[in-house]
Amino acid sequence: MESKTPSFETPSFKTLLWERFDAVLRITANRPEALNAQSRVMIFELDEAFRLAAEDPEIRVIIVAGAGKHFSAGHDLGTPEEIEDQKKNPPPPGFAGDLAHLSRLYLETTLRWRDVPKPTIAQVQGYCIMGGLMLAAACDIIVASEDAQFADRSVRWGGAHVQYFSMPWDLGPRKAKEYLFTGDYIDARAAEAAGLVNRVVPRNALEAETLALARKIAANDPFALKLAKASINEMLDAQGQRQSFEGAFKNYMLTIPHRRDLGTFGTDVTAKGAKDRIKKLNKTGG
Numbered sequence: 001m002e003s004k005t006p007s008f009e010t011p012s013f014k015t016l017l018w019e020r021f022d023a024v025l026r027i028t029a030n031r032p033e034a035l036n037a038q039s040r041v042m043i044f045e046l047d048e049a050f051r052l053a054a055e056d057p058e059i060r061v062i063i064v065a066g067a068g069k070h071f072s073a074g075h076d077l078g079t080p081e082e083i084e085d086q087k088k089n090p091p092p093p094g095f096a097g098d099l100a101h102l103s104r105l106y107l108e109t110t111l112r113w114r115d116v117p118k119p120t121i122a123q124v125q126g127y128c129i130m131g132g133l134m135l136a137a138a139c140d141i142i143v144a145s146e147d148a149q150f151a152d153r154s155v156r157w158g159g160a161h162v163q164y165f166s167m168p169w170d171l172g173p174r175k176a177k178e179y180l181f182t183g184d185y186i187d188a189r190a191a192e193a194a195g196l197v198n199r200v201v202p203r204n205a206l207e208a209e210t211l212a213l214a215r216k217i218a219a220n221d222p223f224a225l226k227l228a229k230a231s232i233n234e235m236l237d238a239q240g241q242r243q244s245f246e247g248a249f250k251n252y253m254l255t256i257p258h259r260r261d262l263g264t265f266g267t268d269v270t271a272k273g274a275k276d277r278i279k280k281l282n283k284t285g286g
Contacts, residue, residue, distance in 0.1 A: 011048075011049070011052055013030075013045045013048075013049065014041055014042075014045065015029065015030055015031055015039065015041055015042040015045050016028060016029060016030055016042070016045050016046065016049055017030045017067065018049065020059075021211060021214075021215070022215070022218070023058060023059060023060040023061065023215075023218040024059075024060070024061045024062075024063060024211065024214040024215060024218050025053050025056075025059045025061070025062050025063065026062075026063040026064075026065055026123075026211075027046070027049045027050075027053070027062060027063070027064050027065070028064075028065045028066065028067050029042060029046075029064075029065070029066045029067065029071075029072055030067045031067070032066075032067045032068025032069070032070075033068075034073075034076065034079050034081075035068075035069075035070045035072070035073035035126075035127060036066040036067065036068065036070060036071065036072040036073065036132070037072070037073055037074060037075065037076040037077065037079060037082075037131075038072060038074065038075050038076055038131045038132070038135070039075075039076040039079070039081060039082045039085060040076075040082070040085055040086075040089065040105060041081075041085060042076075043105060043106070043109055044109075046109070046113070046135070047109045047112065047113070050062070050112065050113050050116050051112075053116070053118065054116050054117055054118060057222075059118065060118060060119075060217070060218040060220075060222045060225065061118060061119045061120075061121065061214040061215075061217050061218040062116065062118055062119070062120045062121070063120075063121045063122075063123050063210055063211070063214050064120060064121070064122050064123065064135060064136075064139055065122075065123040065207075065210075066123075066124075066125070066126075066132075069125070069126045070125065070126030070127040070128075070132075071122070071123075071124040071125055071126060071127065071128040071132050071136065071148070072127065072128060072129075072131060072132025072135060072136075073127045073129055073130070073132060074127075074129050074130030074131040074132050074133075075106075075130060075131035095256070095257070098253070098256055099253055102163060102253065102256075103249065106131075106134070106162075106163035106164065107163050107164055107245070107246070107249045110134050110135070110138050110163070110164035111138075111164070111242070111245065113135070113138040113139075114138040114233070115233060117226045117229065117230070118222070118225065118226065118229075119140050119141070119214075119217050119225055119229060120138075120139040120140050120141070121139060121140065121141045121142070121143060121210055121213065121214055121217075122135065122136035122139040122141070122142045122143070123143055123206060123207065123210040124136055124142055124143065124144040124145065124148045124197075125144070125145040125147060125148055125203060125206055126145075126147060126148060126149065127149055128144075128148055128149065128150050128151075129149070129150065129151040129152070129153065129185075130151070130152060130153065130154070130162055131162065133150055133151065133152060133162065134162050134163065134164040134166075136150075137164070137166045137167075137170055137196075138164065138166075140229060141198045141213070142191075142196065142197045142198055142199075143197075143198060143199045143200075143201060143206065143209060143210045143213060144188045144191065144192070144197045144199070144200050144201075144206075145188065145200070145201060145202065145203040145206040146188055146189075146200055146201070146202055146203060147188070147203055148187070148188040148191070148197075148200075149185040149186065149187060149188075150185065150186040150191050150196065150197075151179070151183065151184065151185045151186060152165075152167060152179065152180055152183070153183040154180070154183075154252075154255075155180055155181060155183055156183035157259070157264050158255065158258060158259045158262045158264050158265075159252065159255045159259055159264075159265075160248075160251050160252050160254075160255050161180060161248065161251075161252060162252070163249055163252055164245060164249075165244075165245065165248035165249070165252070166241075166245065167179070167180060168244075169236070169241060169244075170194075170195065170196045171186075171194045171195065171196055172194065172195075175194050188200045199213075
């Protein structure tokens with residue numbers, strides 16, 4: 001069993017676990033009872049965890065994981081905790097309010113995670129869909145278990161795609177269109193063949209294999225790793241990646257009024273609870 005590095009400054013989170021393994025940090029989404037659905041609280045805690053990890057000179061590599069059977073089934077569609085939080089922290093009114101709120105909560109955070117100046121590895125098992133796919137795709141490397149499943153089911157639910165839309169870059173445009181238009185799941189081997197996933201390993205070896213890879217990377221010079229990552233991200237941006245993310249988010253926003261008409265978006269829909277909303281979404285998708 002790997003020994004964890006003790007820390008007297010371990011941050012405390014409501015929805016995350018923070019574990020140190022020498023120069024490797026593992027951040028774990030810890031809402032297994034909700035399939036690690038990403039509430040507003042979790043998203044801002046992830047943002048803070050990445051910030052703290054980036055500022056800690058002793059951390060060289062960051063693993064992002066999910067507790068339980070699934071990495072993440074996406075954004076929180078209406079658990080009791082999320083409903084209560086929305087009552088206390090309601091989004092601003094109107095379409096302009098939606099734009100500011102959704103950009104801050106989803107696009108801006110995920111872009112920051114993509115640009116964390118240290119190597120990041122997503123450790124994925126089970127469902128990795130919607131917001132879960134966004135989180136994994138923002139990482140530099142994805143190690144998946146054989147039972148991992150990836151999907152963006154937005155079109156089936158009356159939307160265009162998720163807020164941080166990297167699928168064409170991760171899969172290529174034709175495969176991205178196929179999986180987006182159908183809403184089908186991408187299994188681990190298909191994801192590996194398409195280039196979304198780096199490695200596929202047995203489920204019982206996922207944690208050990210991911211940590212071993214992280215340790216191997218962490219053995220390198222941190223300044224060199226930082227600049228190597230920066231060069232690749234800057235090359236992608238020179239090809240228009242960041243601009244395409246921002247443009248796709250605007251198209252995502254144009255679907256919001258349509259989804260309100262369909263009854264698949266809004267605080268009133270969330271208030272009915274996750275099960276009711278998912279039933280409505282699946283009915284919309286036929």
